[in-house]
Amino acid sequence: MAAVESQARAGRGPGAEVPSLEGIPLLGSLLDLKSDSLGTYLRAQAQHGDVVRITAGPPGLRAELYCVFSAEGAQQVLASQSANFRKDNTFYQELRESFGNGLLTSQDEDYLRQRRLVQPLFTKRRVDGYAGAVAEETQATLTAWEQAPGGIVDVSDEMMELALRAVARILFGTDVDATVDVVDRCFPVITEYVLRRGYSPANVPRNWPTPGNRRAAAAMDELYAVCDRIIAERRTAGTGTGSGTGTGSGAGEDLLSLLSAAGSTQDGEFDAAELRDQVLIFLLAGHETTATSLAFSLHLLGRHPEHQARAREEVLRVLGDRTPEAADLERLPYLTQVLKEAMRLYPAAPVIGRSAVDATEIGGHAVPAGSNVILAPWVTHRNPRYWPDPERFDPDRFTPEGEAERPRYAWFPFGGGPRACIxxxxxxxxxxxxxxxxxxxxxxxxVDTEVPVSAGITLRTHGPTRCRIRSTAA
Structure with a gap:
């Protein structure tokens, strides 16, 4: 007991020393992380196990990353000891300064208040009411594909557009086109800026007039302006007058109108700046993640025609010619398994960062207070302890029996614990x-059987993700 207390006082929890991934003199693994962070994390797990320390950067600016690759470790960080692991690292601060202090980035009482105000808008019944809007946007995509040059589409680009239009329509009602244009133009500039600053050992202040700062500031000003304009129009019109989200939208109100009306005696209501923060986070998290899952589901099915045929047979048997609705989720189990397997191999959030408040022990290893802790669904989802032949695409891993046999956090594309994706x-x-x-x-x-990817704010593709499409009616 005395030894344990001594370690805790020294800022290091009980447990064995964490093994280190070998890097190069002076820079450690900095170059490896910059060129292929996902491959570096995979190599660390293969060489040293489920808790590995990676150092990156020159002396004086060196970062130490405590990487946790086990399902049990992920559960500890995200759920059972979540209070000890905060969003206090540089990356989250940069994200907060660019996209606002919304649900994804806020902490402590700010987060709890926001969650209480927003949670009633994300009940199953409320969300199910958006099925009609999703179906209408998907039909618009199908109509556009009738003119696809050479019968080839880039599913990454197409699903990004579809998911963005769907979430913008649900957020803003009829104010879709202007919003989509601004997001298409501004998001890439801002996300690159966040990534560059978030993973840099040192940054100049944001208010210095460097070319990068000025480009990002202009993009943020344009994005903020369109959100502020729509929010002001909603507040001038009053609540309960949202322009609707299309067939099956339930209450006939867009999400922004509902956010504007959200309030309670305990928590008050969102002011205009807080509304903008929520909208920006919903735009960011609400379209890139879903687009990634859809694009890689199509890409993987395009490489595995036997699974594609099985999924299509289920769809035709259950739906026939009618428009799908929310209740069909339970009637399409194999299609759901396809999506889950795609999210296993290509998790939209491949890396999750936290900062340890107090010294602790993870997987029998000592993690010091203040450590940067990295969870990597990209690695955990390929851990052979949970996933035999992990690179193989096999939707049958996600039968109810298969899911029951694995630890809860062997698959966590939506995070987990009290901060699981709303x-x-x-x-x-x-x-x-x-x-x-x-x-x-x-x-x-x-068409493109291999698609290089990397970890950005979400999973990023490098190069096209093209598929040849043939009408099933032909």
């Missing part, structure tokens, strides 16, 4: 409806 039911609803309609209308054959 929109995960919406993401699954949108993905199942869209994928069902796409597979009913077209057969997919992957």
């Amino acid at each position: 929109g995960q039911h919406f993401s699954m609803l949108e993905s199942v409806i869209a994928l069902a309609m796409l597979l009913r209308a077209y057969e997919f054959e992957a």
